[in-house]
Amino acid sequence: xxxxxxxxxxxxxxxxxxxxxxxxxxxxxxxxxxxxxxxxxxxxxxxxxxxxxxxxxxxxxxxxxxxxxxxxxxxxxxxxxxxxxxxxxxxxxxxxxxxxxxxxxxxxxxxxxxxxxxxxxxxxxxxxxxxxxxxxxxxxxxxxxxxxxxxxxxxxxxxxxxxxxxxxxxxxxxxxxxxxxxxxxxxxxxxxxxxxxxxxxxxxxxxxxxxxxxxxxxxxxxxxxxxxxxxxxxxxxxxxxxxxxxxxxxxxxxxxxxxxxxxxxxxxxxxxxxxxxxxxxxxxxxxxxxxxxxxxxxxxxxxxxxxxxxxxxxxxxxxxxxxxxxxxxxxxxxxxxxxxxxxxxxxxxxxxxxxxxxxxxxxxxxxxxxxxxxxxxxxxxxxxxxxxxxxxxxxxxxxxxxxxxxxxxxxxxxxxxxxxxxxxxxxxxxxx
Amino acid sequence: xxxxxxxxxxxxxxxxxxxxxxxxxxxxxxxxxxxxxxxxxxxxxxxxxxxxxxxxxxxxxxxxxxxxxxxxxxxxxxxxxxxxxxxxxxxxxxxxxxxxxxxxxxxxxxxxxxxxxxxxxxxxxxxxxxxxxxxxxxxxxxxxxxxxxxxxxxxxxxxxxxxxxxxxxxxxxxxxxxxxxxxxxxxxxxxxxxxxxxxxxxxxxxxxxxxxxxxxxxxxxxxxxxxxxxxxxxxxxxxxxxxxxxxxxxxxxxxxxxxxxxxxxxxxxxxxxxxxxxxxxxxxxxxxxxxxxxxxxxxxxxxxxxxxxxxxxxxxxxxxxxxxxxxxxxxxxxxxxxxxxxxxxxxxxxxxxxxxxxxxxxxxxxxxxxxxxxxxxxxxxxxxxxxxxxxxxxxxxxxxxxxxxxxxxxxxxxxxxxxxxxxxxxxxxxxx
Numbered sequence: 001x002x003x004x005x006x007x008x009x010x011x012x013x014x015x016x017x018x019x020x021x022x023x024x025x026x027x028x029x030x031x032x033x034x035x036x037x038x039x040x041x042x043x044x045x046x047x048x049x050x051x052x053x054x055x056x057x058x059x060x061x062x063x064x065x066x067x068x069x070x071x072x073x074x075x076x077x078x079x080x081x082x083x084x085x086x087x088x089x090x091x092x093x094x095x096x097x098x099x100x101x102x103x104x105x106x107x108x109x110x111x112x113x114x115x116x117x118x119x120x121x122x123x124x125x126x127x128x129x130x131x132x133x134x135x136x137x138x139x140x141x142x143x144x145x146x147x148x149x150x151x152x153x154x155x156x157x158x159x160x161x162x163x164x165x166x167x168x169x170x171x172x173x174x175x176x177x178x179x180x181x182x183x184x185x186x187x188x189x190x191x192x193x194x195x196x197x198x199x200x201x202x203x204x205x206x207x208x209x210x211x212x213x214x215x216x217x218x219x220x221x222x223x224x225x226x227x228x229x230x231x232x233x234x235x236x237x238x239x240x241x242x243x244x245x246x247x248x249x250x251x252x253x254x255x256x257x258x259x260x261x262x263x264x265x266x267x268x269x270x271x272x273x274x275x276x277x278x279x280x281x282x283x284x285x286x287x288x289x290x291x292x293x294x295x296x297x298x299x300x301x302x303x304x305x306x307x308x309x310x311x312x313x314x315x316x317x318x319x320x321x322x323x324x325x326x327x328x329x330x331x332x333x334x335x336x337x338x339x340x341x342x343x344x345x346x347x348x349x350x351x352x353x354x355x356x357x358x359x360x361x362x363x364x365x366x367x368x369x370x371x372x373x374x375x376x377x378x379x380x381x382x383x384x385x386x387x388x389x390x391x392x393x394x395x396x397x398x399x400x401x402x403x404x405x406x407x408x409x410x411x412x413x414x415x416x417x418x419x420x421x422x423x424x425x426x427x428x429x430x431x432x
Numbered sequence: 433x434x435x436x437x438x439x440x441x442x443x444x445x446x447x448x449x450x451x452x453x454x455x456x457x458x459x460x461x462x463x464x465x466x467x468x469x470x471x472x473x474x475x476x477x478x479x480x481x482x483x484x485x486x487x488x489x490x491x492x493x494x495x496x497x498x499x500x501x502x503x504x505x506x507x508x509x510x511x512x513x514x515x516x517x518x519x520x521x522x523x524x525x526x527x528x529x530x531x532x533x534x535x536x537x538x539x540x541x542x543x544x545x546x547x548x549x550x551x552x553x554x555x556x557x558x559x560x561x562x563x564x565x566x567x568x569x570x571x572x573x574x575x576x577x578x579x580x581x582x583x584x585x586x587x588x589x590x591x592x593x594x595x596x597x598x599x600x601x602x603x604x605x606x607x608x609x610x611x612x613x614x615x616x617x618x619x620x621x622x623x624x625x626x627x628x629x630x631x632x633x634x635x636x637x638x639x640x641x642x643x644x645x646x647x648x649x650x651x652x653x654x655x656x657x658x659x660x661x662x663x664x665x666x667x668x669x670x671x672x673x674x675x676x677x678x679x680x681x682x683x684x685x686x687x688x689x690x691x692x693x694x695x696x697x698x699x700x701x702x703x704x705x706x707x708x709x710x711x712x713x714x715x716x717x718x719x720x721x722x723x724x725x726x727x728x729x730x731x732x733x734x735x736x737x738x739x740x741x742x743x744x745x746x747x748x749x750x751x752x753x754x755x756x757x758x759x760x761x762x763x764x765x766x767x768x769x770x771x772x773x774x775x776x777x778x779x780x781x782x783x784x785x786x787x788x789x790x791x792x793x794x795x796x797x798x799x800x801x802x803x804x805x806x807x808x809x810x811x812x813x814x815x816x817x818x819x820x821x822x823x824x825x826x827x828x829x830x831x832x833x834x835x836x837x838x839x840x841x842x843x844x845x846x847x848x849x850x851x852x853x854x855x856x857x858x859x860x861x862x863x864x
Contacts, residue, residue: 022580022722029582033647033764123755129577135723137577145561145569148454148743150461215465273729276708290454291567291740294730297705304722311580323555325757332465 004037005318008073010064010089011080012045012053015103015130018303019077019310020055030311036318038311042067068092075317077310078102087111094118094126099326101313103130103306108334109204109220112211116334123328125320127313132205133158133282135305136298137312142212142286143331149288151213153253158205160280160300161189161196162228162248166265167278169236170245176231188280198227199248199263206250206263209284211333213252214259216340224403226264230424234393235354238382239267242352242397244430245275258341262403267352267426273297348400350379350428355396355413356421359389363418367396370412374405391420397428436469437750440505442496442521443512444477444485447535447562450735451509451742452487462743468750470743474499500524507749509742510534519543526550526558531758533745535562535738540766541636541652544643548766555760557752559745564637565590565714567737568730569744574644574718575763581720583645585685590637592712592732593621593628594660594680598697599710601668602677608663620712630659631680631695638682638695641716643765645684646691648772656835658696662856666825667786670814671699674784674829676862677707690773694835699784699858705729780832782811782860787828787845788853791821795850799828802844806837823852829860 007023009016020040023030031037040055044067054060059070064080067073068089076093078100080086086107093100094115102108107115108131119126129139133156142151157163161183168179180197183189195201200220207220228248239246249266252259268275273295277283282300287293299305320326333340357363364381371378377399387393398406410423439455441448452472455462463469472487476499486492491502496512499505500521508525510532512518518539525532526547534540539547540563551558561571565588574583589595593615600611612629615621627633632652639652660680671678681698684691700707705727709715714732719725731737752758765772789795796813803810809831819825830838842855 018722026580026582026721029647030580034579035762136726137573140572140577141569141728144748145572145744146740147466147747148458148462149740150458215461271708273705273708276703276705288740289458290450290736292731292737294568294728296573296726296728298726299724305724308578308581308720308723312577315579316576320757320759323759325752325759327752327755327757330467 004039005314005321006041006072006074007038007077007314008042008044008067008070008075009040009077009079010044010067011078012043012049013079014303015306015310016043016077016079018307019079022304022307022311024055030315034315034319036315036322038314038318041072042070064089065092068096068098073098074321075099075101075314077314078104081106083107083110087115090115090126091118094122094124097122097124099125099317101127101310101317103134103310105131105204105208109207112334113217116330117336119328120330120335123326125317125326125328127317129313130306130309132208133284134299134301134309136282136284136296137309138209138284138296139212141296142209146286146288146291149291151286151288153287154209154213154251154284155274156206156209156250156284157247157274157277157282158250158300159196159199159202159248160282161193162199162202163277164188164280165197166228166231166246166248169231169233170240173233173236175233176229197229199225202248202250203263206252206261210252210259210261210340212331214340215332216338217333218261218340222261222342224262224264228265230422231265232424235424237384238354238395241382241384242267242430243270244268245270246426247274249274253347255343255345255347257344260343260346265426267428267430269430269432272429272432346403348402350400350431351398351406352426352428353396353398353410354393354424355419356391356393357418358420359392360418366416367413370409371396371398373412374409376401376405376409436471437746437753438473438504438506439470439509439746440474440476440499440502440507441472441509441511442476442499443510444475444481445511446735447738447742448475448509448511450739451511454736454739454743456487462747466747466751468747468754470746470750473504474502496521497524500528500530505530506753507531507533507746510536513538515539515542519547522547522558523550526554526556529554529556531557531749533559533742533749535742537563537636537640541639544766545649548762549768551760552762552767555758557749557758557760559749561745562738562741564640565716566731566733566741568714568716568728569741570641570716570728571644573728574641578718578720578723581723583718583720585719586641586645586683586716587706588638588641588682588716589679589706589709589714590682590732591628591634591680592714593625594631594634595709596620596712597629598660598663598678598680601663601665602672605665605668607665608661629661631657634680634682635695638684638693642684642691642693642772644763646772647764647769649765649769650693650772654693654774656694656696660697662854663697664856667856669816670786670827673814673816674699674862675702676700677702678858679706681706685779687775687777687779689776692775692778697858699860699862701862701864704861704864778835780834782832782863783830783838784858784860785828785830785842786825786856787851788823788825789850790852791824792850798848799845802841803828803830805844806833806841808833808837808841
């Protein structure tokens with residue numbers, strides 16, 4: 001039997017502690033199934049740990065350099081989060097010849113190229129299954145499972161907080177602010193929910209998945225983005241009436257000249273697989289030229305689920321090390337790869353447009369004219385009965401149209417003095 | 433740049449030819465995303481190939497030994513199917529020091545222990561992602577992604593033919609024989625559909641997944657099995673009325689004393705993720721102690737989708753070889769592992785029981801008495817109006833009860849002279 005893999009955990013918060021717990025509680029299962037033994041020998045946190053919080057048999061320190069340098073640490077788990085300090089820790093570990101496992105999407109989005117290049121140059125693995133959709137092994141699925149396919153499209157629910165809020169609005173008729181408050185009380189949303197509800201977190205994750213899927217580099221800032229703050233209880237109501245559900249979708253799709261990347265709320269058919277993904281779950285729908293469509297779904301975050309992703313990387317490193325065959329597999333799309341060409345003319349799609357107006361004659365004609373000016377065909381107009389006349393919400397759905405045309409029409413309409421609130425635009429996949 | 437991995441394909445049918453096509457058509461994509469180049473140098477089929485069917489630049493032969501021995505073959509793809517010849521081919525390749533990729537579940541179910549032990553002894557990879565649920569990378573998901581979790585349950589739709597038939601019965605009200613005929617005409621079912629509709633194919637795949645999930649050996653013959661021949665249009669109708677869908681489910685679940693393994697038709701809630709898996713798709717729902725529930729779904733079979741699974745294994749081998757680090761990762765549950773302990777008392781579950789009777793007084797009382805004798809509580813009795821009095825189908829759903837008790841009651845009831853057809857028993861997950 002080979003010696004156990006000795007694990008040093010830097011950043012002993014929720015994920016770090018869950019990782020230590022998983023390694024302790026599942027030690028026998030892991031050994032039986034994989035033949036590997038892993039033991040936590042060091043943990044590091046900036047603030048001192050109570051003795052009871054330190055894993056049995058492990059040393060605790062407040063100085064990460066002690067963990068990286070420790071003779072009894074074979075692999076470093078980075079769960080501090082953030083970019084600057086995390087990058088320093090990962091660099092130091094790789095330079096010390098120690099494999100690293102990270103759960104840090106921000107780090108990879110900002111410094112992934114540099115870190116994977118270093119890992120590859122040193123032939124040292126850098127695992128990151130936990131960085132996207134913690135409880136869904138989607139990094140493996142795209143980088144390895146689909147490695148032979150030509151990927152055409154990817155649609156993901158990558159932010160559990162936004163999905164929880166949209167699900168609560170749909171199921172319980174809540175307004176956005178109420179659902180957000182409940183998410184905060186349940187511990188699913190931060191006090192400042194900007195990263196989640198504005199789609200920034202989903203965008204950063206999409207950048208990583210798009211790199212893996214298309215083998216080229218893309219900065220998150222280049223991805224079109226619309227959050228869910230503009231979605232109201234009225235929209236959830238109209239969505240239901242139309243047979244749909246609203247979800248925040250991170251999408252990548254091949255089009256003319258390159259890949260179209262966006263994060264925005266979509267109106268999905270209520271029976272579609274992605275609409276069935278509720279609460280804090282994550283999911284990725286992957287379409288390949290030869291495989292067709294695959295769905296992967298599961299819990300998006302949380303300590304226990306994320307720790308399983310960390311441990312899966314650790315077990316892979318343990319097995320390679322036991323065989324004397326450590327190697328760095330640079331993931332597709334990271335390192336010295338070309339920049340991703342983005343689509344110049346994104347594929348046309350149908351849209352849902354909700355307008356809130358002061359009721360008076362001529363409004364529909366004015367809106368229809370603005371759409372016609374952009375060559376956009378109206379599919380349907382819906383107005384639920386019983387609404388306040390001074391603040392009337394109604395909906396236009398369109399035939400497939402370019403995002404740019406729809407936005408131009410939106411701007412035109414929003415200049416009109418009958419408008420009482422910003423237009424909400426949803427990409428529609430109702431008829432798919 | 434390292435030399436391309438030279439691939440010899442033995443068994444040049446649907447999957448073999450699709451693999452050659454994928455490697456040719458996706459060569460540039462694969463190289464860009466993974467840095468690997470792969471080329472088919474030999475193909476073998478028992479019957480001669482037309483020149484047009486031979487991949488460009490490859491040699492063709494009718495003798496598999498020529499492929500295994502060829503100096504310009506680095507890895508052997510086994511897509512002949514069956515057990516005896518396939519085992520000989522895989523053994524010979526491993527003994528010649530050549531990695532093997534197989535899509536052959538029958539081979540692994542029958543000879544997996546021996547072949548993986550050989551691969552491990554020689555430190556040579558034996559890939560088999562394609563052997564279960566071709567278009568879903570579920571082998572990776574269970575063996576690697578979930579390697580750190582303690583798995584509690586697995587439910588899979590592992591046979592696309594059976595799922596196609598059940599979906600057609602549900603959507604179009606077809607009888608079993610009609611739906612089977614359509615599956616045969618569409619090329620989804622064999623002339624002799626026994627392996628698919630009796631659950632034998634699903635059982636063999638479940639044996640492989642259960643090994644991976646629980647790390648122990650199990651012979652397919654030890655798995656309880658009920659096919660879908662007994663499901664009728666009346667059952668599809670009752671299922672719909674109850675808010676459910678019928679699916680053939682391969683299930684593994686930890687219980688007292690071991691794992692409960694079965695393949696049988698289930699009544700699922702129509703909104704559940706597995707019920708949303710329609711047509712020839714496959715899916716696996718995996719529940720881990722820490723991850724919670726994950727779903728993986730996609731096309732179950734077909735040349736193109738299966739070829740992507742074969743190619744994913746080939747790319748992994750190419751990368752390991754390029755790094756000079758070929759190694760055999762023995763999958764969990766294969767090789768010299770203990771026999772799986774099976775559950776002595778399977779978990780209780782609710783059931784759906786459809787009876788076809790000659791209408792006369794006292795039948796419900798007799799059936800209720802037989803159930804009461806086994807301590808089974810009735811949940812509901814349903815009878816749709818407008819049925820023939822001489823052949824009346826009605827349904828009893830039960831509270832959770834042991835499979836053995838339900839079967840005992842079934843035997844008792846089937847002895848009654850008012851019975852006009854065998855009882856259909858479905859495990860019910862309507863209320864989950």
